[in-house]
Each structure stands twice: as C-alpha cells, then as structure tokens.
Amino acid sequence: MTHDIVFTVNGNPERASVPATMTLLDLLRDRLALTGTKEGCGIGECGACTVLLNGKPITACLMLAVEADGQAIETIEGEAVGGELSVLQQSFIDAGATQCGFCTPGMIMSAHGLLLRSPSPSHDEIVEAIAGNLCRCTGYEAIIAAIRLAADRLGGEPHDA
Amino acid sequence: MTRELNVIGKPVARADAVDKVTGAAHYTHDLGFPGMLHAALVLSPHASARIVSVDTEAAEATPGVRAILTGKSLDVHLGLYMQDKRILAKDVVRYQGEAVVAVAADTLEIANAACRLVRVDYEELPAVLDPCEAMEKGAHLVHPDLETYSHMEGVFFPKPKTNIAHHQKIRKGDVARASDDAEVTLTASFDNPPVQHVPMETHATIAQSLPQNRMEVWTSSQSPYTVRHLLSATFNLPHASIRVHVPYVGGGFGGKAGLGLEPLAYVLSKAADGRPVKVVATREQEFNTLPSRQGLHSTIEIGARADGKIVSLKSTYIWDAGAYADYGVNVGRAAAYSGAGPYSIDNCWIDSFVVYTNKIYGTAYRGFGHLEILWGIERAMDQMARKLNMDPAEFRRINLLKEGDTTITGEAFTSGHGKPQQCLDAVTEAIGWGTPSTPPDVPHKVRGKGIAMLHKAPAMPTYTSCSVVIKLDEDGGADILVSGVDYGQGTYTVLRQIAAEELSIPIEKTHITWECDTAFSPYDWQTVASRFAYMGGNAVIEASADCLGQLRSMASRALDVPSELLICNGGSVYPDGQPDRAISYATLALGYTFENGNSIGGPVIGHGRFIAKGLTHLDPETGQGLPAQYWTYGAHAVEVEVDTQTGEIEVLNIVSALDAGKVLNPKLCLGQVVGGVIQGLGSALWEGFVFSEDGRFLNPAFVDYKIPTAKDIPHRTQQIFLENPQPGGPYGARGVAEHPMISVPSAIGNALYDALGIEFMTLPLNYERILTRLRENAEAT
C-alpha cells in the first residue's frame, strides 16, 4: 500500500505516492534526486542527512517519507537562492570549513537551524548544534569559526535564506 | 636566488568548496545509471569456519534478482602487494563480516530480502585472534596455502606454513654488545587495537561489464590507476579495456587505496548481463567487512649511557593483520624502516612481523604504521628519560637525528631533511614546558603535560610515478589534468597555485576537473602517503615549463625575437623590457596566426612527470637501503586534565609543529593539521574495535564506536610550521597531510603520566582504562 502525500521542499510544492517503509532520506535522494543530502549511517548518529523540518534540523534517515505529509522540508539545494550563495555557505568557504565535503550539507543545515532559533549563538550553542554532525576531516574548528563568521555577518538577524 | 612568489604560500580558497557547500558535488553514492542494479551481501557470522554449503535457490526465485554469486564461481585472488584475498569467501571464511554471497537486484530492498533467503551452512573451525598466539607453533593457520600466493617478490617475505605474511628485518651495528655495555636499559611492551578510518562516505562502486570484455567503473577510491591495473591483473584484461572514473570522494584516509568493492561490482555486472551494478557499503559493513588499521603489539628495549645517549634499540613489532595482509605487509615494512623514531641509534635490531589472525583485515590508515609504533617508542622515550633522571625533552634533544647522522637503514641525514629539534623546541616553548600546569579548581582533578616526536616518509614502491598534462584554453587559462585524487586534502588547489605561479597567470585562470578518468587523465600511482603535492607539484612545474616553451617558440617567430630573449609574465610573452610587444597566451593557445592568415604552432599542451628518485629495495637480511623520498618531522605537546573519580580526560591544549619545508597554502595546510590532530585524538582516547572471545566484532556502528564530535575537541589547538626547505620538493615543500595524526596518542599518554604518575601502555586511553589504572594504583599503594 502506498500513501499519497503533499509537502514542500525548499518552498516548492511536491506530491508523491510513497510506501510506508520509505524514509524521508530515500524520498529526497531517490525520488526527488536531491542528492545533496547524504547518508552516512542510516541510524541518526552522523547527521549527514540533516534537513530542516518546519525550520528545525532533523535527520532524514529517521523519519518516514509518509510523515512528511503536510510538512515543509528544506535541504541544502534550497540554501543558495537564485545562484547566490547564502551567508552561511560563503562563510563555510571563507573559513575553510569544508574538506571532503560529505558532511558539509548536513553541517550547513544544522547551522542554518541554529541561526534561525539563535541569531547570535554562543560558542556552546554552536557546538551543541553541530555535535550531531560527524566530520572526519576538519577537526571542527573551522566549522565552528564559519558559523561564528556567518552569525557576525548576519549581525544578529535570523538566517532565513 | 630567492624568487618572488605571487600565488604560492597564499591562503587560496579551495576550488571545490562551492560544489560542496551547495550540494552540487556528486559522490559515487549519488550516482545512478539507467538499468542499474543494487547489490547486497551475505556476511559470515563466524570468525573462522568451513563453508559446508550455500543454498541460493529461494533467493534466486525472488522476482527482481538478477545475479547471485558465491566464492565457488570466482577463482581469482586479489592484491597489490600480497594476493591473498578473494572477491567472495571460498571454502572457508576467515573473519566475522567477510562477504560470502552477493546478490544484484532491481532494488536494494529486493537484494537485501534475497540475501535473507540465502542459507549458508558453516562448520566452525578453530580461530586464532591474538597475533602473538598466531606466531606460536601449532597455531591455527589462517592461510594454509600461503606459499601458493603471488606477492611482490624481493620486497615481502611470507613464511609458508606459518601465519607470518611478512617479516621485515632491520639490522644495524651490534645490538647485543651495545646493550651489554649500556648503563641504563628499559624494556617495555605496548598495544594498539585495530581502528577504523571512518570516511563519512562509505565505500561505493558502480561497475558495468561492457561488450568485448570492456569494463567501466565509477568508484569512491584514492587510486584510479591502481584500481585499473589491479582489475586488469585480476581479470586478465588489457588496461585500455578498463575505464575508471573517480568523482568526488567523501574521505579516504588510506582506506580507499588499493582495491575495494570494484571487482565485486564488476563480476556482478557480468553475471547480470552487463547491467551496471552499484555496491554501497552500509556503515556496519564499512566497519565489519572493509579493512581497518591493523592492531599492534610492540616490545621495545632501549639501552643508553648515563649521559642520555641511546646506544641500542631492539624492537619487535607484531602486527595484527587480520584475515588478509595485502596492504598490511607494506605497513609492517614501513614501520620497520621508521622503527627507531626520529633518533640516531647506531645499534638497532628490529623485527616487524605481519601476522594473520581471524579478524577484520588491515590496510593503510593515515600515517600508516607510525601512529602505532610511535605510541610505543615515544612512551618508552619518556620512561627511559625518567630512568636517567633526565627531562624528556632534553633526553630527546640528545638523541634526535642531526646532520651527519645516519638512519637505521643507512641513509645519511642531511641539512635537507628538515629540523626535528626545531619542531621539539617550538612545541615545548608554546606549551610552557618545564612550568607545571595551573592546578584545577577542584581537588579531584589533576593536570599534566606531555610531548612526543613524530616522523614519516612516503611508503611507496621505488618506481612510484605520476604525470600531469596542462592544456591551454582559448582564453589563455590552464586546464590541468591529473589522476591523483583530491578527496579533501586540497591538493588540486595547491596544484593550481603551482601552475598559476609557473605560468604566471592568475589562480582564477587555472582549472582542475573533479573527476579522474583513466581514459583521459594521465597516470598517477595512488593518492596516498603524503606524496601528491610533492610529486604532482613537481610534475606541474615540468608541464608548465613545457607549455611555456611552446608559447615562447611561437612567440619567437611571431615577434622575430630569439626565444631565449622572451619572458612569460602575467599571461603574455614579450621580449625582456618590451612589454608593449606582448602577445597574450590567449593569442597563442591554439597556435599563432599572422596578419596574412598564415598560422604556426598549434594547441599548447604541456606534459610533466615525476618518478621517485634513488630509492632502493631494502636488503632482506639487514633492511639497509634507501626507502624514503623524503622525511617529514614534527612534534606535539599537550596539556590534559583528568577527573580522578571518573577517569574522564579532557585535552586542554595540543600544540603541533611540523617542518613542512614550504607551506604552499597556509589555509589548507592548517586544515590538514587540525583535522589530523583530532583524528589522532580519536585514536588516543576512544577508538578501537572490541571483539568477543569468539571473534565477533562488538562495536560495528557509531552507537558504540565513537569518533570525536564537536564537543570533544581540545579547548585549544596551536599549529606551528617550520620551513626548512626540502631539496627536490616543489618550492622546497614536503608532505604533511598524514603526519599531524601521528604521536597524538603518545603525547597524551606522556601527559597522563605527568598528571597521574601511571604508565599507560595500551590504547585507547578511555575513561574506563584511566579509572581502572587509577584504582589499581590506589590499591597497590
């Protein structure tokens, strides 16, 4: 049995007919070809599949696609608007916060969620926000610096793009 | 002559960053093709067993299943150095997690469901899990037919009818006499568990068997050409019939060197009538089935004079290779020739045994062999210093390699080797060595400081080579073709900087495409061993010179000026002192056209190459020879704080100094060091496989295999780069990518002694181990 669902991804209305067993991650990657969201473990431990659900970061591997019915999803593909990098994306580049890049989309979505709820985050808030995103390359320092840089550049305004 | 540099040494941002922050970077995980099948694996639940029967009937009857393979039908051995492994287990399984059956089906769900229908009957066999026990007479033989396996002759020495895959010897001077003469001696043993690389992108491969015995492969690999060569050797196919693509790679750290899932994907595709087959390791398979870093048991005997000069070193390194030792043998070899640390020791005897056991098999992991041996060596150096009543830093200074010394393989240590002591001096100064730590504000916490040295040379065959092609674009830009892989290190950005510098064009006009393709990219051995910037950089310099020669030659005719009087600057060629006569590279890139329409020259394509120079095989009996293209030296100093009631350890500061020769890009270099140090912290404090008594792997997931998170990094890290130039290195640079990880555990172990007065000999230094030792100590006193 499949379930018909209606939802938005990066503001675009979407419809899909999905089996109960499909995860949101499968829906994004396999059906919608939004492969910027990565799978690193499948059990919610690594954060590579972090997306925003109604503005809040969640791991897409631990949510069923059918649960997305009526919800708003944001992925890394929606982060740059009209080809223009977001302040967060530019800050990740400037701070040298990406190496192999596999954790980067999830990391940026976690950071995006943070800057929505806390536009001037403390160091501890930044760390708490990304501690669920494993990175094996950078040692995190540059990522923390990138988020700090983005918050400074946004000047206390919530990150909304 | 000092030359003014415009691009080299500048913090140029990585070219791939935009793709990575937008999600546009496609990794093998993200690729798919029409008709593509998905593969799943049946894994062995036993560490050691005979495969009695495999029943695939029910699985074959599943709609959507297109191919099922077992080891029976695949009679080939794989390997780069030691061909001891099969694509799927045949007759016996040698570790829990070994792939026994593979299914390719229309969807991953069907493949997984079919795997659950496969019935494998096993008859359990004795298992040998400890490498020391595996060396004993009468131990269960993991490979009873070892003598029949092909291996790199003259370099590796497997011992038939034993579990020893390789025995590397180093013999220098007269150890027996020197240790008899020593005034102070120390013997100590150390242990490292197997550890996983944990790239965030697990291994993934898509392969397609094509007509006329051709094959196309897309793979998350560090080694496009080595993959192609080994596929060619394995399946007896011409090299040109195999095309290997490497798109963006989500981390490797050595675990994606050599062969991975490529042969399996290919044989499945062949069995499925040539449909492309995608094999993606689950995270559990990444832990359980794909290779790890080898465990090590080391015993170190040091003899010294009372004045602190080491006179003898005898070390035995027993490597826990696991079930297969293809890459493990090379780790055992490299660890032997590096096996005395960065010290000058006249009398040295090292035995490095790579030993089969019934566990997950080992491979290269960032700085391979060195984090492991230096855990012992640098801990032993501190212990010896205490026996001598000397400061550990001072004891090291007495023994560090200096100009005029020779290494344990007989290599002369010259001024071009870099300055180990400057690294030590830099970190001891930064950490405030000699000044006790500020006491913590609570009585149950204590602090301590520790130092450790590190060194490593690229471990690679004597003939290792690479090549680069540079094509000039119509706009005068440079397209650089390489087949070394940038899986996050940033080497492509550095190669672009070198091309920009050499060609005298802006960095923005240089370009490297993020996909290696053996059909178009020129040869490179493998992207391992901190050698890509060094070798690839030299090749870019040569290719740039080739381009400039072609540009000058055309400009010479166009301007009617001898080419030796022409200079290339800012993207133009002109006679020295006459920039007004400049001809732009763009005008020359496809050939030069005179006013009357006559044309000369042609498209500018330069090529450059580099091959390791002067390396020799090591003498089988003495290990003497020249194994290293260059050495990189460094040091760490750390300060830790321990909660003596719970064993929790917190790293307050890690200072790292590396002699980079020349920092080509400070931003990328820093990224390598910070990232490497935190990876080393993982090995130091948390990481390690845990096995049950019957050889089952108990922590094959992030739930119980913990790597550092953003909460686990030190309060502070500091990076110091020394620039004592490397002769033959591009702009004097030497590799530094692997090194930051090495000796982080050693420095922390030494700091723990300073804090607690307890000698830790076993990694990881997790809270439980620390508290257990604290309590044992309290009971004993």
Place this chain on the structure above:
Amino acid sequence: MLGNFEYTRIRSIDEGCRALADAKEAGAVLAGGTDLLVEIRNGLKSPKLLVDCKALDDLHVLDTSPEKTTIGASVTLNRLIENRTFRGHYPALADALESIGTYQLRNRATVSGNICNGSPAADSAPVLLVLDATVHVHGVGGPRVIPIADFFAGVKRTALNPDEIVTSITLPVNAGRRTSFLKQQRIKGHDLAVVNAAGAYDPETREVRLAIGSCAPTPVLLDPIPMDVSDLAASINHAVSLVQRSVSPISDVRASAGYRNAVLPVLVTRILRELLDPGGEA
C-alpha cells in the same frame, strides 16, 4: 527503505488502540521514531503496523500549570528543553533530556518514546522516577494511569499492554524539592549512558529519592532515604551503600561492571552534595 510494515496516521486515540489490538503483538506506536526506526533497520523489531499518533492535537499539549505539568506524548524533547518555564520547574529533567542523543534527534524524540523503548539506560527515567511521574495510557478498554515506578518491567519491556498508547506523562508540582541528574558517558558527544542517576531532596521531610539507570534490567528507584545534614558524609555513605545494594550492573561493550560499580558512587555522591550542600566542596 526500512523493513516491511504498514503505516496508519490515526485521527482518534480509540482508532489507534483498535488498530494496535487488531495487529495483535505486531503493532508499534510511532512517536519520534528515533529508537523504533533504528531497531527496525537493524532487524531487532519487525512490526507489521506503525501507528502514528502525531496528528492528535491532545498529544501535543505541554501544560506547565502550577499544580502539575502535563507532557503530551508527542511533545519533542527540544520543546521541553527550550521551554524556560519547564526548565525552571524541572531543571534536572531538562538536563536529562538534553543529554539524550543529538540536537537533530531531540527535535523528533519524545519523553514517552524514551520510556516506552524500555531501555535500562533511558536517560529520562531516573528523573521521572524521583519526581513520581505518572504515565497516562489509553487502551481499547479506556484510559488508565501507571505510576512511573510500575512502568518498567524488564529489559525492553514495559507495563503497557499491546493495545495501549501513552497519551501523556504528568509530573506533580515540584515545590521546594531540589533535583539533580548526572550521566556518565564514554565521550562528551552523544552517547548512551554508562550509568545515569537522579536525586530529589525534600528539605521539609529531609528525605532524598534516588534513581539509577543502566545498572540493572530496569531503571531502579530506591525508597526514600532520610538525610542527616549535620553529618552529611555519613548520610552520603549510607545512601551510597543502599544504592550499591539495589543494583546489579553487568559488563557490556559500553563498560565493564567494574567501571559501572566504580562510577556509580561518584555520581550518587556528587548528586547528594549538589542537593544538600550546593556550592560546597565537590
């Protein structure tokens, strides 16, 4: 894709209970899914039907009235942690919830899910136990309440019948009681508890409640222990010995029994010092 199950988003609690009853033992309630979906993926559970209650508005109620606090079964951990009133009333519970998993996980996970999973290491359990929480459940026969002390039945087992759904957890007013939660992990990053513990001290009765997790097949609640503040050290030693008699830690891949036994008195002592001698010497 995960396992082989059907999914239903219920519109009433009765519909959910009937669906679970019809599914016999093969139904499972889908709350945040952060434990259930992992167990399905790993083959540890294979339910045939997932019952999603998140469309029921009643289950999203978070009411922190002065008399009692009601936490609807669908309230996420982060909603609680980020609610200042809630943290003000129940700081130890907020601390415990914040120690669960990652930030992303806490945007999905619920307290009800944490206890229904039945893990001996459930981080919310010790605090809920010392706070005398009440679990409100609904089955085909109607609602009933289960005191939290009766909720845990064994490793991965609870007092719930197969047709029952937790609708909310209520906490009595916490006036005057001081509470504290501590958790020993293997790493500062997200981890399951090696040992967790909570304490609640009532200055009026001068009694302390202690609950311990990860040291027995279920979280363990001790009987109230009288504390003599004039001889705190003796009281603490006494409490520690009572704790040690109440638990039976085992060795597993996370820690040895020996380590658990060693850390447990440390956590209990630290909790009692914080409750009885805040600001005193640790």
